Amino acid sequence: MPNEKKSKGDLLREQLFRAQKHASEILSKKGLAQADAFCEGYKDFLNTCKTERECSSYFRRKAEARGFVLFEEGKRYLPGEKIYVDNRGKALLLAVIGRQSLEAGTRMTAAHIDSPRLDLKPAPLYEEKALTLLKTHYYGGIKKYQWTAIPLALHGVIVKKDGTAIEVALGEAPGDPKLCVTDLLPHLAAEQGKRELAKGITGEELNIIIGSRPLVLDGKPEGFKLHILQLLHERYGVTEDDLISAELEAVPAFAACDIGLDRSMVGAYGHDDRVCAYPCAEAILDCTSPEFTAVCVLADKEEIGSCGNTGLNGSFLGDFIAELAAAQGANPRKVLRNTKCLSADVNAAFDPTFPSVMDSLNAAYLNFGVVLTKYTGSRGKAGSSDASAEFMAWVRALLDENDVLWQPGELGKVDEGGGGTVAAYLAKLNLDVVDLGVPILSMHAPFELAAKTDIWMLLKTAKALYQ
Numbered sequence: 001m002p003n004e005k006k007s008k009g010d011l012l013r014e015q016l017f018r019a020q021k022h023a024s025e026i027l028s029k030k031g032l033a034q035a036d037a038f039c040e041g042y043k044d045f046l047n048t049c050k051t052e053r054e055c056s057s058y059f060r061r062k063a064e065a066r067g068f069v070l071f072e073e074g075k076r077y078l079p080g081e082k083i084y085v086d087n088r089g090k091a092l093l094l095a096v097i098g099r100q101s102l103e104a105g106t107r108m109t110a111a112h113i114d115s116p117r118l119d120l121k122p123a124p125l126y127e128e129k130a131l132t133l134l135k136t137h138y139y140g141g142i143k144k145y146q147w148t149a150i151p152l153a154l155h156g157v158i159v160k161k162d163g164t165a166i167e168v169a170l171g172e173a174p175g176d177p178k179l180c181v182t183d184l185l186p187h188l189a190a191e192q193g194k195r196e197l198a199k200g201i202t203g204e205e206l207n208i209i210i211g212s213r214p215l216v217l218d219g220k221p222e223g224f225k226l227h228i229l230q231l232l233h234e235r236y237g238v239t240e241d242d243l244i245s246a247e248l249e250a251v252p253a254f255a256a257c258d259i260g261l262d263r264s265m266v267g268a269y270g271h272d273d274r275v276c277a278y279p280c281a282e283a284i285l286d287c288t289s290p291e292f293t294a295v296c297v298l299a300d301k302e303e304i305g306s307c308g309n310t311g312l313n314g315s316f317l318g319d320f321i322a323e324l325a326a327a328q329g330a331n332p333r334k335v336l337r338n339t340k341c342l343s344a345d346v347n348a349a350f351d352p353t354f355p356s357v358m359d360s361l362n363a364a365y366l367n368f369g370v371v372l373t374k375y376t377g378s379r380g381k382a383g384s385s386d387a388s389a390e391f392m393a394w395v396r397a398l399l400d401e402n403d404v405l406w407q408p409g410e411l412g413k414v415d416e417g418g419g420g421t422v423a424a425y426l427a428k429l430n431l432d433v434v435d436l437g438v439p440i441l442s443m444h445a446p447f448e449l450a451a452k453t454d455i456w457m458l459l460k461t462a463k464a465l466y467q
């Protein structure tokens, strides 16, 4: 429209208002097709990787194929060299050495590869009233009632005393049997219906059915639990004792798929936070000769507070920076101080069915790009790292200069609830960090939704940060 047709008010609005655009206004048909195509790879990844171990080994294999080599302490690396650190098979660091001195800082993304699920207890197996069941202890923040009456698969590892690790992925291959947690029929749920929602199903009611036929020897029934142990022994060579040294995680057995007649969204288990881990890892796998050393952190244990030696409240990232700095003749504290990091994690998208928990001005929306979250926390930002205005400005410039569609966001209304990410633990290392990720619907449910264009925008963000 020629300028003379615009009113003074229009011009002023254009000058002063923030213009938040929908991805369909930014992306051409070709751009949308690129976003969709990228998400085909993402769906395949989701279907093969449902646990932190599976994600870690997936990216390790992919990195090795792209020329990344295991980091050797004491070795001096040249610009463009690609290295990785595998932390106990559950967390992974990928790095590409930059042209600038390491002391100029790194450009880092950090996502987590663990997701909420039902872990088996150390002594899980029991029989009762002609059924065989498994006791679970849920991992991460879940609405327990959502985990009943859906098909579950059992993933993880059983480690025998001699150190042999047996990988388990029960219920994934076509035709493989699946597992299930039961729920009460509505006809008999009058009392259950009076429970408050959070207690609709309790933790101790999340018992998984794994069998209903006894072992029969010489025509004589010998027990239900014995039958399952015999089948586990046949399949994995393990005994009941071995289940004590195991990490077995019950996860939804259904596959990722397109959602919506327009195929604009991906529905899947574990978007949080693989929807950020995947684009960030793909970006560093493609990264060659960056100006600043590029680092991609894929961490475990975020969903239970980043604790443990594979979580970011542990020391593995700081140790790696220290060891890398030592070999490059750099001061590790200076490396960290100059590091700019995006804590790539999901945030809640506005759900029109549940508008009351959101401040619509400060909520993220599907298809409006990656969400930049200055702070998380609860009860007055407690537990948050609260990024500085200076770093927010730096990130805004990065996004705008690289045509990334983005939006500011907060996790719900003030005092509505809250949450945290790895950002607070990264900030402890004295680097600059802010949360930036993909907005999703039904977070922490067995089936979460994300928009394809937002996933694509995170790939663009990570590529821009690294190159």
Ligand code: MN
Binding pocket: 112, 272, 273, 302, 345, 346
């Ligand atoms: Mn997360």
Ligand code: MN
Binding pocket: 272, 303, 444
């Ligand atoms: Mn989460």
